[in-house]
Every structure is written in C-alpha cells, then in structure tokens.
Amino acid sequence: MKTVKSLVLGSAAALLAMSGAQAADLPIKAKPVEYVRVCSLYGAGFFYIPGTDTCIKLGGYLRVEAGFGTNTIFQNAVNGVAGANNRYSNYYTTRSRADLSIDTRTATEYGVVRTFFDAVFQWTSGTYAGAGNGGTFYNTGAANTAGLTAVNGLSNDGIGGGTLGVFYAFIQFAGFTMGKAVSQFDAPWSNYPGNNFDGLTGGGGSITGVNQLSYTFDFGSGITASVSAQEAALYGQSNLWNTSLQTAGGVVTGAYGANAFGGQVAPDIVGNVRVDQAWGLFQASFAAHDNHAGFFGPTEVTGHPADKWGFAGQLALSIKNIPTGVGDTINLQGVYTNGASRYNFQSLAPINYAMYGGSNMAGAYQSLGFAGVSDSVFGVGTQQQLTTTYGFRGAFTHNWDPFWNTAVYGSWSAVKYNATAKGLICNGAGVVALGITPANCNPDFNISTLGVITRWTPVKNLTFSADVAWTRLDQKFTGVATAPAVPAIAKPATTYQLKDQDSVSLLLRAQRNW
Helix, strand or coil, rough: CCCHHHHHHHHHHHHHHHHHHHHCCCCCCCCCCCCCEEECCCCCCEEEHHHHHHEEEEEEEEEEEECCCCCCCEEEEEHHHHHHCCCCCCEEEEEEEEEEEEEEEEECEEEEEEEEEEEEEEECCEEEECCCCEEEEEEECCCCCCCCCCCCCCCCCCEEEEEEEEEEEEECCCCEEEEEECCCCCCCCCCCCCCCCCCCCCCCCCCEEEEEEEEEEEEEECEEEEEECCCCCCCCCCCCCHHHHHHHHCCCCCCCCCCCCCCCCCCCEEEEEEECCCEEEEEEEEEEEEEEEECCCHHHHHHCCEEEEEEEEEEEEEEECCCCCCCCCCEEEEEEEEECCHHHHHCCCEEEEEEEEECCCCCCEEEEEECCCCCCEEHHHHHHHEEEEEEEEEEEECCCCEEEEEEEEEEEEECCCCHHHHHHCCCCCCHHCCCCCCCHCCEEEEEEEEEEEEEEEEEECCCEEEEEEEEEEEEEECCEEECCCEEEHHHHHHEEECCCCCEEEEEEEEECCC
C-alpha cells in the first residue's frame, strides 16, 4: 500500500508541475497600447492626452540677446545707473531666456474649455552701483540690493541662479476669460506694433498678463466686444504722489513726492469693441481706474483725500497687405488718459526719468533732465489732482522677401499737470531746495522714441534681429538746479543745467521658437 500511495502522490505532483509549466508557456494577452493621436481640431501642434478627449500643445522659445548702451533689456538709458551716463553704466547687458507654454482645449456642449500657461526662465547680467565711499556693488536682481551673499546668491540672477516669470495663467470657458491674460484694453500687438522695444509709450500694454475676469461677446462677421474687471495695482497704476513728503533727492529722480497708495478697493473696469476683417482691424478701448490714496500723514488720524476715478480711451487700427509688399502691415494707435496714466505708459515703460548729459553753461557741472508720470497729486488737506496724458505709437513693417523684414516704429506721449498740481509740486520742499523758482518750474514733459528693426529668418522658427532705438526726453524745467549728491550713481552735490536729454541703444537678438 505504501508503494501504491507513493506512486499516486508522485504522479499527481508530476502532473501539477507539468500543468504549471504549460500555463507559464501559454501566451498572455497584451494590454492594448494607446498611441498619442494628432488633434487637428485646433491647428498644428495639438495632440490628444492619452485616455482623454483633451488636446494639448506644448510650445515656447529660446532667446539669447545683448543690449548695448543700456542697463536693461530692452529700454533706453533713461533713469538710475543707466541714466547717469558714467563709469557705473553698462556698455552692454546680456540675457538668456527659455519660455514654456502649455495650451489645453476640450470640446464641450458649452463650447471649448481652454487653459493656457506661459512662463519664462531667464538669466540677466546685473548692474553696478555706488556704495557711497568710492566702492561699488554688483546688483543681481530687484530683490538684491546688497550684492551676492550665501542667502540671496541663488535667488536672483547670481552664479547658477536666475529668475522665473509667470506671464499667463488663465481659463477660457463659454466666453469668459479668468486669470492672468493680456488686458482687454490692449491692441492685438500689445506693446509691440512692429518691434522688440519694451519702452514705447502711446498706448496700453500688459504683455506679461494681468489678472482679470472678462466676458467676450461674439456678434459674428468678425465683430466682438469685451468687458472686464482687472487688477488695478501694478499694471493699472503709475505714481500717486503726496507732495508734502517731497525731497530734493526724490525730485531729481523724477519723484515729486512720496507714493501714497491705499489698498485696492475696486478693479479697473475695461471694455473694447473690435472689428476683424481681411483688410485688417479696428478696435476702440476704454478703462476706468479708481485712485485710492492712503493718508496725509503717518497715522490714520491725519485724514485722507477722497477717491477719484480716472479714465482712459484708445483707438487702434491695423491695415494689412498694403501695396508696398506681400504681408506688409501698418499698425497705429492713439490714447488719452486722465488719472489713469498706465494706459498710456504701458506696464513695461519707465514712469520716472533722470538723464544726465554734457553742458556748455558757465558754472554748470553737467546737464540733467528729470520727469515723472503720476495718476494724481495731492498735498496735506487737499484733494487729488488727476494727471492728463495723451500719445500715440505705430509701426510700418515691410517684407523684403520670405527671409528678411524691416519695421520702422515710433511713439510720442505728453504728460500734463493742472495748475493746482503744478502749485503743489513747484512749492514743495524738494523743488525749493533745488533752487528752482516757480517761473522755471514746470513738471509737464514729452517723451518720444524712434527706431528701426531688421530681422533675418534663415530657416523656419529661427530669427536673428538688430533693433536700434532713440529716445528723447523733452522736459519743461528751465535754468539750473543745485542738486544733492546721489551716491548710487556717483553724482556730486553741485549745480546742473536743466536740459532735454537723448539716449540711443542697440539690441541684438537670436530666437528659436518651437
């Protein structure tokens, strides 16, 4: 029996082993592979996200550039160390930037749901500034004013550092735009009617996006209208000066008092009507901006001026395919503001000017031109006086052939202070300390820019460009000023001739889009 039992058990074990081996040798059905599919609904570059009905497109560019005659990319030398025009000023400034954009779209019963994100990662060479004792320090970023340290060396554009910029982050759904996007006030070309220059005035511009809640009505035949509530601070405001806090050192940098903003109370209300046709487009834009000041003095018991609403209006026109050549374009816009100056001096344009140059006036060390842009001006016990500005900008772009094009561009803007505002500024402690008499004091000014850019695109999506820009400050102060020392730019306390100033710069750029 033991022998029979052993044979039975041994046979069973052998059968189990054989069946296991055969099962292991059987082919297992592979899981289906889901390949990435092209999404042709929204143009080239979109793919379906595997397992979803959402399409995604990745994009961006890599840019390398150098600016000559300026400490920034890309503006002229109109203030700070650059405006000083001395040995602290950079002869050239460099930048490397990588841009990444993520665009997703999903078709729904309410229309397309879209999300869009765009960020830049960049490294920009820094600037030198005086320490006040003959020494200097190297400033690697806006947040770093004391040179490189172990704490901040990598948080700015130091060795191995860099900066991050979030340009756009918004959702679009059923006509709504929610998040950080270009302002509905802007012309379609925003800051750039035909060029690379960041400092053009003469219209609104929020190329780095502004937080907003907008709705767009589509009437068909290329006619649309939009209404928007958008972020008021930073993008929508320039300066709001309390002239009772004016200092001589501030005035010579273009600040006619201390900024005295209160907190945000109301968003800017923005709207536009736009007509897009084969010949080009026309757009009319409007904005309302609440000027909400802080207090007259250091505590709330000192009181405050009442709020005042400002406004801006803009007209923009683009004419395409003009007879000068295939693809040639003219872009034009004009703007008028009262108490909303940022809609003329767009978000990247300077709003304080301090430019030094030579002088042939006897007794004058050098010449100096300074000016400032504000939304309003007030003094202790007075109400806000709104600042008026107006201007225009435009460009003509000509395509020489499929590889070369040139754009000629320009802008001009004026800033006007009313009689009460001029009295507050010209009787302020800082202007008086400078020795500027009321007869020689006029804070009004004009600013203009003229430039030309030529681009070469030897292969698709790779472009090399050279952009030359000239800016002129037409300031209205006359005579001389006995200015205090400005240690950061090594300017001595002495007499300066008050005079118009000029600046010229060159930007060389290489950019690969993908």
